[in-house]
Amino acid sequence: MSTVSLRAPSISPATAPPRRRLLTRLPAAFALLPTALIVLIVYIGCMLWTVRLSFTSSTLLPKLDWVGLAQYSRLFANDRFLTSAENIVIFGFLFISGCLILGFLLAVFIDQNVRGEGLFRTLFLYPYAMSFVVTGVAWQWFLNPGLGLQKLVRDMGFPNFTFDWLVNQDMAIYTIVIAGLWHGSGLTMAILLAGLRGVDNDLWKAARVDGVPTWRVYASIILPLLRPMIVTATVLLATGVVKLYDLVVAMTLGGPGIATEVPAKFVMDHLFERNNIALGTAAATIMLVAVISILAPWVYMKYVRREGRHA
Amino acid sequence: MSDVIPQGRRPRHLTPARIGVYAFLITAALFFLLPLWIMVVTSLKPMDEIRLGNIIAWPQALTFEAWTKAWSSACTGLECNGISVGFWNSVRILIPSVICSIIVGAVNGYALSFWRVKGANILFGVLLLGAFIPYQVFLYPLVRIFSMTGVYNSLLCIVIVHVIFGLPTMTLLFRNYYASLPIELFKAARIDGGGFWTIFFRVMLPMSTPMLVVATILQVTGIWNDFIFGLTFAGRENLPMTVQLNNIVHSTQGERAYNVDMAATMLAALVPLVVYFVSGRWFVRGIAAGAVKG
Numbered sequence: 001m002s003t004v005s006l007r008a009p010s011i012s013p014a015t016a017p018p019r020r021r022l023l024t025r026l027p028a029a030f031a032l033l034p035t036a037l038i039v040l041i042v043y044i045g046c047m048l049w050t051v052r053l054s055f056t057s058s059t060l061l062p063k064l065d066w067v068g069l070a071q072y073s074r075l076f077a078n079d080r081f082l083t084s085a086e087n088i089v090i091f092g093f094l095f096i097s098g099c100l101i102l103g104f105l106l107a108v109f110i111d112q113n114v115r116g117e118g119l120f121r122t123l124f125l126y127p128y129a130m131s132f133v134v135t136g137v138a139w140q141w142f143l144n145p146g147l148g149l150q151k152l153v154r155d156m157g158f159p160n161f162t163f164d165w166l167v168n169q170d171m172a173i174y175t176i177v178i179a180g181l182w183h184g185s186g187l188t189m190a191i192l193l194a195g196l197r198g199v200d201n202d203l204w205k206a207a208r209v210d211g212v213p214t215w216r217v218y219a220s221i222i223l224p225l226l227r228p229m230i231v232t233a234t235v236l237l238a239t240g241v242v243k244l245y246d247l248v249v250a251m252t253l254g255g256p257g258i259a260t261e262v263p264a265k266f267v268m269d270h271l272f273e274r275n276n277i278a279l280g281t282a283a284a285t286i287m288l289v290a291v292i293s294i295l296a297p298w299v300y301m302k303y304v305r306r307e308g309r310h311a
Numbered sequence: 312m313s314d315v316i317p318q319g320r321r322p323r324h325l326t327p328a329r330i331g332v333y334a335f336l337i338t339a340a341l342f343f344l345l346p347l348w349i350m351v352v353t354s355l356k357p358m359d360e361i362r363l364g365n366i367i368a369w370p371q372a373l374t375f376e377a378w379t380k381a382w383s384s385a386c387t388g389l390e391c392n393g394i395s396v397g398f399w400n401s402v403r404i405l406i407p408s409v410i411c412s413i414i415v416g417a418v419n420g421y422a423l424s425f426w427r428v429k430g431a432n433i434l435f436g437v438l439l440l441g442a443f444i445p446y447q448v449f450l451y452p453l454v455r456i457f458s459m460t461g462v463y464n465s466l467l468c469i470v471i472v473h474v475i476f477g478l479p480t481m482t483l484l485f486r487n488y489y490a491s492l493p494i495e496l497f498k499a500a501r502i503d504g505g506g507f508w509t510i511f512f513r514v515m516l517p518m519s520t521p522m523l524v525v526a527t528i529l530q531v532t533g534i535w536n537d538f539i540f541g542l543t544f545a546g547r548e549n550l551p552m553t554v555q556l557n558n559i560v561h562s563t564q565g566e567r568a569y570n571v572d573m574a575a576t577m578l579a580a581l582v583p584l585v586v587y588f589v590s591g592r593w594f595v596r597g598i599a600a601g602a603v604k605g
Contacts (some may be wrong), residue, residue: 027507028426031418036434036477042475044443046452050569053451062455106339122588123340126347129587129594133553134580137344137560141569143352143368151364182346190595240339242326242445250557267447272543277451284447297441 045289054282060275071282081283085259087173092241094177095184099237100230102181108218111196112188121193123185132183136250139179140166141261142193169259173253176260179247184240188233195224195229235298242291263287354378354574361569377570381578385571387550387558394575397555400584401535404551408473409530414475414527415583416481421515423482425497426507435486442479443552450543457544464546472544473534481526488522490513525597528590532583586591 057067077080106124110117127135142148145164153161165171199222209216223230245264248254254261263283270280349366354377356370383393390396423431450484453472457463462471492515500510541551556579560572587594 024506025426026426028422031422031507032431032434035415035438035482036430038475038478039434039441040436041445041456042449042453043437046456047444049452050448056413073392075577104315104340105335108337109332109339112329114332120336120340121412122591123343123477125595126584126587127343129532130580131538131553131583133536134576135346135536137359137556137572137576138350140560141573142346142349144369147361147364147569148366152366156363182343184452188341194595239443242443243539246553246557249538250560253561264445264447268450268539268543271451271581281451284445284451287445289447291443291445295440 002259036307050093050281051285051288053277054285056278058281060277062277065213067278071278072286075282075286078279080258080261081266083258084263084266084283085286088241088244088262090173091177091180091244093175094240095180095241096234096237097189098177098181099185100233101158103233104192106185106189107192107196110193122192124189126186127183130183132246133250135179135183136247136252139175140251143175143178165271166252167256169256172256172259176244176248176251178242179251183247184237187236191229191233191236192226195226205238231298235295238294242287248302350573350577350580354381354577356570358566358568358570373536377568377574378578380568381559381574385559385568385575386562387555390560393483393521394552394555394559394578397552398578399551400545401552404469404473404541404549405531405534407466407470408534409527411470412477412481412530413523413526415478417485417516417519417523417561418511419478419482420456420485420487420489421511423486424508425494436484438479438482446476446539446551450539454543464544464548466549466557469540469549469551469559472540473537476540477533481531483521484526485522486530487600489577490518492518524593525591527592528586530596531586532594535582564570598604 052064053062054071055067055069056065057070058065075129110120110124143163143166145151145162145167150161150163153163165175203221204217207221243264245268246249246284248260248262248265252260252264264287267280267284270276270283272281313433334400345367346365346422352367352369353361355373355375357372357374357376360371379395387394389594422428423435457468458470462468496514497510500514505513511558533550538551538553538557541549541554545551545554556575560567561574590597
């Protein structure tokens with residue numbers, strides 16, 4: 001009684017009768033059960049619950065009434081939320097492009113057969129090991145106008161030097177970007193350096209024989225080759241952007257005023273401090289929609305399509 | 312001077328281009344080192360000296376007072392027992408969370424890459440998508456579930472949360488690793504009559520040392536540096552070090568003791584820094600393994 005398997009690379013011995021095969025797979029199914037439950041309850045259930053709550057008028061306690069899009073129209077009339085949205089766009093753009101540019105430059109310069117390469121690599125990446133809270137506290141101290149960088153430069157003989165971005169409503173968000181760059185560009189460097197090391201040496205020889213200037217090789221040949229690494233780094237950095245919360249809390253607490261509020265903080269504040277669950281969940285839903293619309297195409301390309309080819 | 316462009320892969324001469332390369336690298340290194348340097352020197356100065364400014368100078372009256380104060384008597388809100396409380400809380404959160412999330416990830420990765428369970432691919436797909444979804448989407452319902460079941464604000468609660476949100480990365484890590492092993496290995500073990508758990512413990516786990524190291528590095532730094540989960544789920548008794556640090560920095564009455572703040576910051580950064588410097592290239596491999604090979 002041999003079974004003809006329709007799926008080509010069947011892993012269990014093809015001669016096993018179907019019932020036995022099912023039995024041997026049972027422990028595997030059981031092992032995956034907790035994860036399946038977590039996915040079902042937390043990843044899907046909690047997500048739907050949050051979306052549902054955003055259509056209610058819940059304040060301190062959750063209610064299950066229906067107010068349609070009322071919370072969303074309140075949200076988009078809310079200064080704090082609009083500032084948050086604007087800030088995350090500014091931060092996201094500057095942080096991702098800054099990390100990519102700085103990381104690429106660092107990787108290229110490290111890749112020039114320099115002495116002490118290991119030391120440089122270690123120094124560029126160590127901030128990534130530290131928490132955002134540590135990063136935020138450190139930069140807050142360094143950039144505070146009273147005793148930090150501004151005072152330092154003034155004491156060095158430039159009494160008119162001003163660097164008060166940390167307490168300046170219009171500029172505070174850029175101090176968060178600086179701290180973010182310090183934290184994250186080493187990661188980009190590490191990923192891109194791994195990519196550079198994978199470039200075939202013959203390519204360099206060929207380019208040299210043809211007399212192509214080095215910068216041209218980097219711009220026209222190396223950069224396109226690094227595309228997968230750049231995509232990876234961008235995705236990693238982008239998930240960091242969405243999660244931006246601790247850094248802001250540690251560095252500015254959203255201030256001065258509401259100048260450095262970000263969506264994640266908006267949600268947290270409304271859920272756990274301002275007792276406005278409906279508005280908080282509405283903001284969380286907006287975050288969700290934004291992330292899905294940005295990342296869904298990428299995940300589809302990277303995993304789902306390839307999965308199909310292999311099966 | 313646009314023609315001073317670094318030339319790739321040349322033999323070592325001290326040409327202007329080489330000097331340019333080193334100048335750039337050293338400048339960058341200074342930028343990355345500066346905050347750490349400032350933290351260290353500030354933590355070693357008495358407050359009188361800090362008030363004078365000159366934030367980057369080496370302390371004239373070197374003192375470790377701020378460090379002892381930060382460790383054992385700095386105030387986090389109303390209590391003044393220093394950041395040591397947070398340190399031990401973080402340790403108590405860290406150990407079970409790391410162990411559990413790695414075990415779950417390894418079993419998942421193994422089941423997903425060798426056993427064709429129905430719907431497993433969908434499960435994996437949803438899990439991967441879940442890795443990108445902002446935590447804020449899950450937090451409130453999770454809090455409700457935990458308070459309904461009575462585990463909210465406990466050590467157990469925060470450990471469960473870390474396992475839940477460590478699932479995507481850990482599963483991906485181990486799935487990719489096991490998928491790279493030759494399938495014949497598994498087939499041979501199956502023919503020899505090995506069942507699900509036998510093959511896992513006798514064949515796969517002993518071969519997983521590199522991934523176990525990578526996963527440990529990833530989870531230790533990740534969980535130690537967590538802020539949002541500790542704040543939301545750990546409860547007042549178990550607040551991790553990051554939350555305590557934030558409280559110390561933002562709760563000081565009157566003049567802020569910058570030296571104590573910086574000593575506390577250094578203490579909070581110590582564990583991940585040690586992990587980073589000891590693990591070296593493994594650290595990079597950890598970050599890359601979750602993403603690049605995916």
